[in-house]
Amino acid sequence: MSIAVSAPLTSAAAATEVAARGRFLVFEGIDGSGKSTVARTMHERMMAAGRPSVLTAEPTESWIGDMVRRGNKEAASPFTETLLYVADRAEHTAQIDKWLNEGKNVVCDRYVGSTLAYQAVTLRPHLGEPAREWLRSVNAPFTLRPDVTFLLLLDPELAMERLGSRPGREKFEKLDFLRSVDEEYRRLAEKDGYVIIDAARPLEQVAEDVWNIIARM
Numbered sequence: 224m225s226i227a228v229s230a231p232l233t234s235a236a237a238a239t240e241v242a243a244r245g246r247f248l249v250f251e252g253i254d255g256s257g258k259s260t261v262a263r264t265m266h267e268r269m270m271a272a273g274r275p276s277v278l279t280a281e282p283t284e285s286w287i288g289d290m291v292r293r294g295n296k297e298a299a300s301p302f303t304e305t306l307l308y309v310a311d312r313a314e315h316t317a318q319i320d321k322w323l324n325e326g327k328n329v330v331c332d333r334y335v336g337s338t339l340a341y342q343a344v345t346l347r348p349h350l351g352e353p354a355r356e357w358l359r360s361v362n363a364p365f366t367l368r369p370d371v372t373f374l375l376l377l378d379p380e381l382a383m384e385r386l387g388s389r390p391g392r393e394k395f396e397k398l399d400f401l402r403s404v405d406e407e408y409r410r411l412a413e414k415d416g417y418v419i420i421d422a423a424r425p426l427e428q429v430a431e432d433v434w435n436i437i438a439r440m
């Protein structure tokens with residue numbers, strides 16, 4: 224099967240005509256790596272520093288985000304699930320672009336990287352290696368390039384411990400899955416220049432590292 228190579232993602236930074244356009248900050252990582260905790264902390268610190276900030280997440284809280292959550296439980300085809308995530312992102316991106324144009328910083332808990340990492344794993348049995356490029360091209364027309372994507376790296380076993388999962392067959396299946404997702408994330412980090420954060424350390428240290436990078440921006 225031949226799959227078109229995606230056009231480059233449009234750049235939120237490059238689109239900056241209005242000097243006051245906000246920064247688009249994304250947090251990625253496997254389940255339990257600390258994304259929501261760190262994203263919230265950064266949002267709160269920016270607000271406390273007098274910088275307008277919006278905290279948002281995918282799947283979104285909108286009707287289509289509800290469809291994604293429903294699709295996770297009910298969809299028979301992994302393509303349905305994927306396309307629901309992508310549709311949710313198309314709507315979300317339009318909203319993010321508005322916030323950025325209003326001069327707000329946008330802190331986003333999961334974005335396109337989540338689809339590129341997780342769905343590369345779920346679609347590989349169906350598409351083989353081209354799954355990665357297909358996912359990239361299907362997202363490209365409406366995806367903003369974040370100013371920075373932080374990748375919180377954490378051993379999948381430790382991540383599952385943090386989420387309080389109990390031993391059992393399900394745990395091992397999930398662990399295998401998260402290991403594959405972790406590999407995809409590491410590839411993406413290299414390809415797309417994600418900033419790698421060692422998320423195994425205490426929250427204060429993780430937050431301090433991320434804050435120092437944001438403050439320099």
Ligand SMILES: Nc1ncnc2c1ncn2[C@@H]1O[C@H](COP(=O)(O)OP(=O)(O)OP(=O)(O)O)[C@@H](O)[C@H]1O
Pocket residue numbers: 252253254255256257258259260261385386422423424425426427429
């Ligand atoms: N650096 C840390 N050290 C120890 N525990 C942490 C750290 N960061 C987050 N946690 C805890 O780990 C758990 C998972 O964190 P969080 O919900 O932020 O992860 P997440 O990446 O958003 O997970 P999910 O992908 O499932 O939404 C929470 O109980 C949180 O309090």
Ligand SMILES: [Mg+2]
Pocket residue numbers: 258259260332
């Ligand atoms: Mg979370």
